[in-house]
Each structure stands twice: as structure tokens, then as C-alpha cells.
Amino acid sequence: MSDEPAGIWIPPCSQPTEEHTDTTALPDEILLVAALDFGTTYSGIAWSFTREFEKYPLRINSLMWSPIVGPSQATFKTPTVLLLKSNKEVVAFGYAAEEQYGELADDNAHHGYYFYRNFKMLLYENETLRNDTVLVDDEGHAMQAKDIFGHSIRYMKKRLLDDLQARGNMIRDENITWVVTIPAIWNDGAKQFMREAAIMAGIPVKQFRLALEPEAASIYAKEVLIERTRGNIHQQMPSFEQGTKYIVLDLGGGTVDISLKEIAEGNNIKEIHHATGGPWGGLTVNKEFMAFLESLIGKDVLEELKKNHKSAWLDLERDVEAKKRNISGDKDGRILIQIPAELLEIFENKKNKKLINAIAFETKYAGKIDIKRNCLRVDKSIVETFFKTCLDNIVNHTRSLLGKPEAAGLKYMVLVGGFAESEYIREELPKAFGQKLQVFIPDEPWLAVMRGAVLFGQNPTVIQTRISKFTYGTNVIRYFMTDFDDPQHKIEEDGQPYCKNVFNKLAEIGQSFKLGENVSTEVFAHRADMRKMKVRLFKSTEKDPRYVTDKSCTQIGQMVVDMPGFGMERMVTVSLCFGEEEITCSGINESQKSVHVSLNLLGDG
Ligand SMILES: Nc1ncnc2c1ncn2[C@@H]1O[C@H](COP(=O)(O)OP(=O)(O)OP(=O)(O)O)[C@@H](O)[C@H]1O
Ligand SMILES: [Mg+2]
Known part of the structure; x- marks a missing residue:
């Protein structure tokens, strides 16, 4: 089976490595804190042992997820995708869910299966979330949102317990604190909803905590930066002493959460402005990319591909995601998108012409797009425009926050979240703010929230003040x-x-x-x-x-x-x-x- 977990310790800083498997515990003693980072696009599991935390706070393990198709290697996060049978029995989560659904679709056997993607975003969009709120999948199947979240949390929880057991660690469920991440811009109803979903998934109330994503991100950023200055690894790093103000941009898949923090006494954290943000995450780029394809190829053609050739559609989406991550393109700076054969066929049937000819006469993008060997070649300058809407929103919102009196004296900006891996964002945000602020991107920013949630679970009092x-x-x-x-x-x-x-x-x-x-x-x-x-x-x-x-x-x-x-x-x-x-x-x-x-x-x- 794909997606077999293999827990791996990732050392973010220079610390001794050592597998810790001491499971002798007092009744109710918490030995391990596990964070389920339940993202809009990607999810992951990280954990640390409480007995190690005091000494080595950054010794944090992560579960590994491996895709079987596509060029990508095993990663510390997996797509937030849930596949269920029509009787609501879970088939798979993550890469395995995507792959198995693709295989079912190849045999036209996917009808009746429930396939949910990016469903966390729907809670953000749903102003009037109720206990019985229903979410609808691609094929129009409806299921209670709480069941979808409950099943996903249960799956991830079991995955970690199985992994620990496989590695000979016999830690019991009652010795674990489970932390589930949520965006701070969610309303209070959505937080209660997530708590109830976790309870449904078998997490006892007293062993459960919610971690606000920007708080988790800021805790991780603080810890890494303090650790680095302590180790004197990077002389240019700020000292992050008490009173230091910093702004954290958590650039996720669905949302961007921005918060202003200050280092308080005892290396704790004080919130100086409540977290704000909007739906300007990396997913916006995929949506714009798809809208561009739609304008070239036709909405009806893409809809037919999605409806009748699911597997080819999923491949196209995966290719768009991969190309968005590497916008340097080929030697001429062109981004190459593999056009599925099914799509060419649908186009020809519907429009009575070949896509290659239609594109050749496309005047709007003259000289910037063409098709060669079933590859749509798009000039990098066009792809960069897909990033512009979210970048503008992020920059404008951040500017307005930095203009507030609470931000006076703020010197540091920390970028985290998967979207902070983007080459374009890494260039443009420092261009916009680098004159006035020192901009930091910790190593592996896409894991910052997950690791920060573990740190929060280990020491929830680190956030001393909230706004x-x-x-x-x-x-x-x-x-x-x-x-x-x-x-x-x-x-x-x-x-x-x-x-x-x-x-x-x-x-x-x-x-x-x-x-x-x-x-x-x-x-x-x-x-x-x-x-x-x-x-x-x-x-x-x-x-x-x-x-x-x-x-x-x-x-x-x-x-x-x-x-x-x-x-x-x-x-x-x-x-x-x-x-x-x-x-x-x-x-x-x-x-x-x-x-x-x-x-x-x-x-x-
Ligand atoms: N190298 C890269 N270039 C561009 N985008 C990237 C890169 N790596 C990751 N991303 C994007 O980052 C996003 C995922 O980030 P992350 O894992 O932090 O989000 P999430 O936790 O799923 O979402 P959210 O925090 O909004 O719930 C995706 O949209 C992904 O495409
Ligand atoms: Mg996230």
C-alpha cells in the first residue's frame, strides 16, 4: 500500500539525535504531544516527547507520507483528501486517497465513492456553520461536515499510533495530548465545531487542545531564532530579547493569517494585534491557472474532462500544482503543461478544430503560448500574473497592519507556510518590506505550523496575552x-x-x-x-x-x-x-x- 508512514526525526537545528522510547508513565501522565496539522491543502502529523521537550524543544518528529505516482518523493505532509465508500467507511486519506480515486475513475468505478478535497476552506467560507452543516463533493455527494472532519482526524490519529507501535514504542493513547491546528481567523463556532469533530474521532476532551495556526507559527519562529542566536550560528540573526516585536505571515494553501507578536518575559509571547488575513493562500494561484486554461480551452471542455475522465483531470491538476512550484520553467523561461490526450479529443469533438490550431490563432497571448508534443508552453510572465492577486492582497493587508500604532518599532517579519516556499513570494515580499524590516524565512517554512503546534501543546502558557x-x-x-x-x-x-x-x-x-x-x-x-x-x-x-x-x-x-x-x-x-x-x-x-x-x-x- 502507498502512503506507508515512516516516522522520521527532522532536526531543524543542531541538536543531538536520539530515539526516545521510554514509555513508563504515571496514570494520566502525558508522555507525548502530537499535533495534527489539518491544512486546507496539505496535512501532517508531528510529535515530541514531554521528557525531552524541556531540554530539546526542537526535537520534533514528523510522520512521512509517500506518493506512488508522479515524480514527487515522500514528504512530511500529505494532501488533505478523504475517500470514503458509499456506506461512509473510510478508504484512504492523503496521497493514497487521490491515487485510489484516480484508479477507480480509470475503471469508471468511482461513482458512489465520496471524495472530499480542500474541505477545510469551506468552514472559513461558511458564516453560519451549524452542527448539521453538509458539504458536497465533486460528484455532488453530500455528507455532514463534522463527519468528514471527524473521520479525517480519526484516520490521522490512528496513523500515528500505528507508526509508534511499528517502531516498538508502546505508548498508550491516554498518555498523549492531541493538538489540532485551526486558522485564527475562524470564528468561534468553527472552533467549537473542530473540538466536537475531535471528540467524535475518539480524542477525550482533557487530552485535546486547539492551536491557532499563526500562534503555532510564531512559537516555532521564536524558538528557531532563539536557538540560532544561542548557538551563535548566524551572527546576523536578531537577539529576540524581551520587547522585540515581530510580524508573522502564515502563507498557507487556503488562507493567509497575519499576526503581530512581541517577546514577553521568560521568552513567552504577547499578542499585540489579533490575527487577521484572508483567503489569499497558494490555492488562489491554482485557481487562476485553471481559469486561464478555461479561457483558452473552454469551460465546457474542461468540465467534460472533469466529469468523464477523472484520472486525466487529476493528472492535469497535479501538473498545474507542480509547475506552479517551479516557475523558472524551461531554458527559455516557459512553463510546460502536459495536455491529456482525452482533453485534445474532447476539444476537437466539441469545437470541430484542433487545439493546436486554435492556440496558434489566439491573439491575446500572441507569441507567449503554443503547443508542442501535447505540451502547452506558457511564457513565465503569464504564470507570474497568477500570483499577483494574492500577492497584492497580502502586501496591502500587511501594509495596513504595519501602519497601526501597535506596530510601532516592529523590525522583523517572519514568513512561514507552504506558500512561503514559492520562489516568487520569496522575491516579492522582501522587495515590498525589506527596506524597513528584516525578513526571515525559517528552514522548511511549510512545517512551521505543525512543529509550532507541538511546541504549543508542550507549553500552552507560552502565549501570555491575547487580543x-x-x-x-x-x-x-x-x-x-x-x-x-x-x-x-x-x-x-x-x-x-x-x-x-x-x-x-x-x-x-x-x-x-x-x-x-x-x-x-x-x-x-x-x-x-x-x-x-x-x-x-x-x-x-x-x-x-x-x-x-x-x-x-x-x-x-x-x-x-x-x-x-x-x-x-x-x-x-x-x-x-x-x-x-x-x-x-x-x-x-x-x-x-x-x-x-x-x-x-x-x-x-
Ligand atoms: N515551492 C512552492 N512554490 C509555490 N507554492 C508552494 C510551494 N510549496 C508549497 N506551495 C504551496 O503552499 C500551499 C500549502 O501550504 P501549507 O501546507 O502551509 O498550507 P495548508 O496548511 O494546507 O493550508 P492552510 O494553512 O491555509 O489551511 C499550497 O498551495 C502549495 O501549492
Ligand atoms: Mg496550514
């Missing part, structure tokens, strides 16, 4: 203030004027929260026999929204608070923690007993 992305609050009713309140919110109770829908602010956009810092709000019973109280939680892009019905406000979830006892005087204090990687909630009643508060951020009513 609130929104203003958060609950809805309350208070006395109506005639000169202040909008009459549309006025209600009367027992002859008294009240104002409903008032935004009760708990956290302000841009506010800094220390790790574990809580904000409390009091919830009163409004019926003597009340057992549970529903409190709605809102977010706003404004600093001071007045009413929860303001344009800037969206309900993000609701809390259900247990109300023990009887009577109207009962009061429960609900604490929300904004300093963690996701909002958490707890509550106590007047007699100082903790009460159950459930926080649902998935908009399921």
Missing part, C-alpha cells in the same frame, strides 16, 4: 433612559419603562487579555421557579455598540445557565474567559457553588 478580535457582550434589559434610549426598544413591565436589547459589554475589540483572565456578568432569575436561564452572546465590530440589534452585532451563541434553588432573588455569576485560544465559560451561584454553564457557539438554536 480580543471583537467586542463581546450579552443582551440585558434595564430601565429606559428617556434622553438616551431609542424608543423602539422600550417595553413596559408592571407600569415601569424598560429598555430591551441593551448590549452589555464584556470585552472590547483590541482589548488585551492575560492568559486565564475572566470577565464576569451577573444573571438574575426573572421567574421564581426558573431552573435554567438562556443568555445570548453577541459579537460586534464596534467598540461601543448600544443595542444587540445594531448593524455591527451578530449573535454568536448562547449560554444556558443552571439556576439552583427557588425565588426571584437568585443570581448566578457567569465568567467568560477571553484570554484562551477560544472563549470558555464557567459560573458560580451566590453560595459560591459552581453551576453548570453550557456555551454553544454553533448557532443551532
Whole structure:
């Protein structure tokens, strides 16, 4: 079988290598932290042993994935692709899923199989993610998003356990902390969704953590740079002492996440601006490449290839990906795309002419494209334009962030993520920012998030301060203030004027929260026999929204608070923690007993 894992330790820095297999553990002792970096385009697994972490934090292992077709060699990441049978049984994940689906398609036996790719991006695009959100694959098969994620996480988890066992390491599941990466720009509902998917995949709550990708990236960048200065390997490296500010651009496949950080006391990290970004990852280039082919060849022709010649279509996509990675091209600077024979045939049947002749008369790209031996030869200058949209977005967004007061004194820029491997990006971003900032690209930037997630799992308190992305609050009713309140919110109770829908602010956009810092709000019973109280939680892009019905406000979830006892005087204090990687909630009643508060951020009513 392809894709056989072979765990390999990759030394990012100069450290002694040694396989560590001591599995004697106290009950519940965490011996190993494993990160499942679940990317839009590529996914991977990395881990380190807790007993080694203190001494050698960068001694991080990664699972290896091997494709059988194509020229590529085994890598530390595999495509985020899941193949299932019609009964929803998992067939394969990663390269193996792509290859097996291609083989099935060759025999026209792929119908009925479920084939999901790039599905993580759909969570980003889905504003109203619910527990029952459904995703549709290429062939129109629908499946619950949570099942797709749950199956993928379960597969990766099993892969690591099998690999450890194969190497004689008998570590037990209960001695592992599992970290799953997510983009920081995901909303709170998407984070809850991922947590629930992980639980479905058999990861116990207490052994699970989410790692925000830019945080993971910044932890890794900090560790590598500190390690290098310590070892004095590169004299030109910054010292990264306390107070050093740096900007991290995580250039992934789907998204680009940008965050501003500062080195805090004890080599910890302080967030100085919340992570922002957009869908400008490497996938944008593939999409533009495909749109270019579509404009040349015809949408109908490509659609038929995709529908009826799946394997050839997958080959074409793989070729586009490979050529995007090597834009130096041939000796004349041309990028060569292999045109499948099936495509030439479909073109001829549909258009009554040969593609080679049609391209020869293409005036828009005169002298810059031609076809020779079934190869479309495209001038490098055309391919470079496919990078332009995302590059412009990245540059403009980064400029606007660097213009903010929080960025004053910032000197260093760190580029990570797979897209930071791109020759074009490596040239253009330093051109845009290299005058003012020192730009660093750590070795193997595409593994930074995965390794950083392991470091985060080993030491979650490394992020000491986080910045609130929104203003958060609950809805309350208070006395109506005639000169202040909008009459549309006025209600009367027992002859008294009240104002409903008032935004009760708990956290302000841009506010800094220390790790574990809580904000409390009091919830009163409004019926003597009340057992549970529903409190709605809102977010706003404004600093001071007045009413929860303001344009800037969206309900993000609701809390259900247990109300023990009887009577109207009962009061429960609900604490929300904004300093963690996701909002958490707890509550106590007047007699100082903790009460159950459930926080649902998935908009399921
Ligand atoms: N040498 C290269 N040149 C150009 N692009 C590259 C190169 N190497 C990798 N990439 C691109 O990097 C992207 C993958 O990066 P990465 O693995 O960091 O993303 P991801 O984790 O899948 O996505 P995300 O972080 O958005 O969820 C792909 O779009 C891939 O084409
Ligand atoms: Mg990523």
C-alpha cells in the first residue's frame, strides 16, 4: 500500500539525535504531544516527547507520507483528501486517497465513492456553520461536515499510533495530548465545531487542545531564532530579547493569517494585534491557472474532462500544482503543461478544430503560448500574473497592519507556510518590506505550523496575552433612559419603562487579555421557579455598540445557565474567559457553588 508512514526525526537545528522510547508513565501522565496539522491543502502529523521537550524543544518528529505516482518523493505532509465508500467507511486519506480515486475513475468505478478535497476552506467560507452543516463533493455527494472532519482526524490519529507501535514504542493513547491546528481567523463556532469533530474521532476532551495556526507559527519562529542566536550560528540573526516585536505571515494553501507578536518575559509571547488575513493562500494561484486554461480551452471542455475522465483531470491538476512550484520553467523561461490526450479529443469533438490550431490563432497571448508534443508552453510572465492577486492582497493587508500604532518599532517579519516556499513570494515580499524590516524565512517554512503546534501543546502558557478580535457582550434589559434610549426598544413591565436589547459589554475589540483572565456578568432569575436561564452572546465590530440589534452585532451563541434553588432573588455569576485560544465559560451561584454553564457557539438554536 502507498502512503506507508515512516516516522522520521527532522532536526531543524543542531541538536543531538536520539530515539526516545521510554514509555513508563504515571496514570494520566502525558508522555507525548502530537499535533495534527489539518491544512486546507496539505496535512501532517508531528510529535515530541514531554521528557525531552524541556531540554530539546526542537526535537520534533514528523510522520512521512509517500506518493506512488508522479515524480514527487515522500514528504512530511500529505494532501488533505478523504475517500470514503458509499456506506461512509473510510478508504484512504492523503496521497493514497487521490491515487485510489484516480484508479477507480480509470475503471469508471468511482461513482458512489465520496471524495472530499480542500474541505477545510469551506468552514472559513461558511458564516453560519451549524452542527448539521453538509458539504458536497465533486460528484455532488453530500455528507455532514463534522463527519468528514471527524473521520479525517480519526484516520490521522490512528496513523500515528500505528507508526509508534511499528517502531516498538508502546505508548498508550491516554498518555498523549492531541493538538489540532485551526486558522485564527475562524470564528468561534468553527472552533467549537473542530473540538466536537475531535471528540467524535475518539480524542477525550482533557487530552485535546486547539492551536491557532499563526500562534503555532510564531512559537516555532521564536524558538528557531532563539536557538540560532544561542548557538551563535548566524551572527546576523536578531537577539529576540524581551520587547522585540515581530510580524508573522502564515502563507498557507487556503488562507493567509497575519499576526503581530512581541517577546514577553521568560521568552513567552504577547499578542499585540489579533490575527487577521484572508483567503489569499497558494490555492488562489491554482485557481487562476485553471481559469486561464478555461479561457483558452473552454469551460465546457474542461468540465467534460472533469466529469468523464477523472484520472486525466487529476493528472492535469497535479501538473498545474507542480509547475506552479517551479516557475523558472524551461531554458527559455516557459512553463510546460502536459495536455491529456482525452482533453485534445474532447476539444476537437466539441469545437470541430484542433487545439493546436486554435492556440496558434489566439491573439491575446500572441507569441507567449503554443503547443508542442501535447505540451502547452506558457511564457513565465503569464504564470507570474497568477500570483499577483494574492500577492497584492497580502502586501496591502500587511501594509495596513504595519501602519497601526501597535506596530510601532516592529523590525522583523517572519514568513512561514507552504506558500512561503514559492520562489516568487520569496522575491516579492522582501522587495515590498525589506527596506524597513528584516525578513526571515525559517528552514522548511511549510512545517512551521505543525512543529509550532507541538511546541504549543508542550507549553500552552507560552502565549501570555491575547487580543480580543471583537467586542463581546450579552443582551440585558434595564430601565429606559428617556434622553438616551431609542424608543423602539422600550417595553413596559408592571407600569415601569424598560429598555430591551441593551448590549452589555464584556470585552472590547483590541482589548488585551492575560492568559486565564475572566470577565464576569451577573444573571438574575426573572421567574421564581426558573431552573435554567438562556443568555445570548453577541459579537460586534464596534467598540461601543448600544443595542444587540445594531448593524455591527451578530449573535454568536448562547449560554444556558443552571439556576439552583427557588425565588426571584437568585443570581448566578457567569465568567467568560477571553484570554484562551477560544472563549470558555464557567459560573458560580451566590453560595459560591459552581453551576453548570453550557456555551454553544454553533448557532443551532
Ligand atoms: N515551492 C512552492 N512554490 C509555490 N507554492 C508552494 C510551494 N510549496 C508549497 N506551495 C504551496 O503552499 C500551499 C500549502 O501550504 P501549507 O501546507 O502551509 O498550507 P495548508 O496548511 O494546507 O493550508 P492552510 O494553512 O491555509 O489551511 C499550497 O498551495 C502549495 O501549492
Ligand atoms: Mg496550514
